[in-house]
Amino acid sequence: MRASQLYAPTLREVPAEAELISHQYMLRAGLMRKSASGIYSYLPLGIRVLHKIMEIIREELDKADAQEILLPIVQPAELWEESGRWNEYGPEMFRLQDRHQRHFCLGPTHEEIITALVRADVRSYRQLPLRLYQIQNKYRDEIRPRFGVIRSREFIMKDLYSFDRDEVSAQESYRAMYDAYTRIFARCGLKTHPVEADTGAIGGDQSHEFMVLGDAGEDLIVFCPDCGYAANVERAECAPFDSAGEQETLAELEEIATPDVTTVEELTRILKIAPGRVLKTMIYLADEKPVAVLIGGDYDVNEIKLKRAIQCNQLELAGAQTIREVTKAPVGFAGPIGLGIPVYADYSVERIVNGVSGANKEGYHLRNVNIYRDYTPAAILDLREARAGEKCVRCGKVLDQARGTEVGQVFYLGTKYSMPIKAHFVDQDGQEMPFVMGCYGIGVSRTMAAIIEQHHDEDGICWPVSVAPFAVIIVPVSYKDDEQRTAADGIYKILQDAGIEVILDDRDERPGVKFKDADLIGYPLRITVGPKHLKEGYVELKLRSSHTQLLVSIDDVKDQVESILDRIGE
Ligand SMILES: [Zn+2]
Structure with a gap:
């Protein structure tokens, strides 16, 4: 791709509406634009990053025997009435009517739809376990959308539902998803911490959140630096106190x-x-x-x-x-x-x-x-909010606390949905049994923001190679100069032929402007083609995140770029 044709409108100023670094950089680097409160349009660089994240998710889930489907966004009210959640969900649900005054909602989640689907088609234990997922928009009418795509009203989510014949098998599904999530976030370059979580509106009785720690986080978690116990404060258990306080004599009321x-x-x-x-x-x-x-x-x-x-x-x-x-x-x-x-x-x-x-x-x-x-x-x-300084319920050591943002959550649902909407299969001994279910979400757009929160500096984003919109940018100091243009075009072609995702900054801009944009957008590797080194047949390679620079002979560019991308991509 040539930068002259790339639709990536960068901004020099920090947009007033954006508090979080990720929100600021997503706007400034031209990844997205706001269309309405909590509703965003993604531009080419933004969607490229999202696709990278989605591909990593697909690869890991497919490896864990999951299958991709696509469910409707518009869902009929009847299914939600069957599960009892049409009223329970409250004002967060976007509701609408069709021309015949039938009620629908924009899916905030898809347990009802998928359980009904599987109820109709899956009859025998031989068809289990079944792990189905989709990557799609979700809608929640947040009272106060904020932090860009971290708390938005329309967002992209991967949701997966597992159907098993019994609890033992359902726990295996839970474990498989937990492990897949660990790999997905690691491949996206994210450090996450799994913590015990409350099950909230989804229900069920076991849940872990994958949290990205950072002061910008909306959730408060407590953790034990000693034994590793970690939980959302909504959920964190508090231990009874050791003694009855100070030894005082009871005084008269x-x-x-x-x-x-x-x-x-x-x-x-x-x-x-x-x-x-x-x-x-x-x-x-x-x-x-x-x-x-x-x-x-x-x-x-x-x-x-x-x-x-x-x-x-x-x-x-x-x-x-x-x-x-x-x-x-x-x-x-x-x-x-x-x-x-x-x-x-x-x-x-x-x-x-x-x-x-x-x-x-x-x-x-x-x-x-x-x-x-x-x-x-x-x-x-145990009715109080846990906090730092309390005793760990597991090991008795002192708890610490941190803020975090949830990027994924796994729920063990049991038969919470399959019982009320009568989603049954026939077991080995001919008995009708409800499916034992689990559900598993990853906030895809939120994961992109979380990656930026963990990978940036004062000049812009520093994308991990695995999710970068393009791996390499070639910046000729002056594209008008014949020698530089010929060299830059040559390198561009060689890298493209090698299957490397590369941008050529062919714009008629000052070098400073081009370098600033490259740093802001955060391509992992920059190749500078300048008059001084070109005379000796060299170009300069610069790593975005470590600022390491090295001179490379033009003949070696392809091999060097490949080996650097391999190395920093691990
Ligand atoms: Zn502990």
Whole structure:
């Protein structure tokens, strides 16, 4: 490809809308343009990178006995009603009607469609296991699209679904996909960390996320540098505390007037106590029934854990009206003593001796509140958000934390979808059995952004060879000069004939402009054809990521380029 014909409109300025480096460089290097909030058009260089990533995905999945298909983007509501997710999915789902007022959605995911497909055609255990995947656009109407393609409303995803006859076989599929993902991301030049994850809207009971660590990440993960345990904070388990705190004698319960004091911060300031001594009491509606959650004042409730621990479908913080009915006081004076609703306590509460809580009475708190003497929780559970400094549940060492971006996720679904929509096969002994399923996603457009986050410098992107839009760029200092043009054209032809993806910058631009564009776009290898070295029959090779330069005789260019690309491509 000649640069004079390449549609790659580069920008010198950093676009104001782009916070993340990857977002900035994708716009500046002319990989994509915004069409609407969270919706992008990919330009030639962008789509070339995406195709490279997709090819790596295809090769590794095909090796793992998966088969590619293509499912519809527009999906009928009936299937989603069968699985119960038409209502459950909420406002993130793009919904539409056809001219006959029939309801459809733009697929946010494809479990329903594929399960229905397989239900119709796969009847016998002999046809299993089956691993089917597609690479396609997905739609999620994010409340706040941001970070370019990292959180967008239309994005490219690879999704794979596995169908097995039993749990043992389904676990093998899970393992095979986990291993394929490890290879896919490594080949894309990405360092990823598999972490235990919550299963969220997809459901199921086992999941790993492949995270790319970095300050720009939207997710918070905790990990143990000692044993390798790592989990999303939504999911991370917290250990009970060793001892019951300081050995204090239980003091007498005492009511204290605290007019207008309704937050933990105000309370700790006025009473001069540590937040860890406050028994924070939160009132929730769990499936519309009020419950209280008691947690140390220095912690936050993890609502995902709470929902799972008390097994409710709908969970929300109670409003002022409910709080008044339940506590007989306005917001800010709730406490565990004498509440007529179930009180669930976090582990952090057990060690609080002579704590402070609301008195369930306007303008009052209680001092010296003690568990079991003054109140008894319905259960003591793991309800708090994990954080750095806590004990690892696996080995007891201290946890650390980091931010990360999820590029892939694997779910073990079991029979969550096959049971409700009656997707059955006939087993060896003639029994009708539901498929045991798994589903596996990779954010393809997001993977491109994550690669840029890990491979860039202040001048632009430094693509790994495996996903670079072109491997080599030839930059003649002046293409108008006869000698330089002849040499550059010659090298261009030799490299093209050798099957190397190469750009020739034949534009009538100053050398500085050409070098800046080459660095911004991030071709792994640059060949500079300049008057000084050309006299002796040499050109200059420069590696984008290491800035290494070497002079190479024109006769050796092809061999040198091939061996360098091989070496840095490993
Ligand atoms: Zn550990």
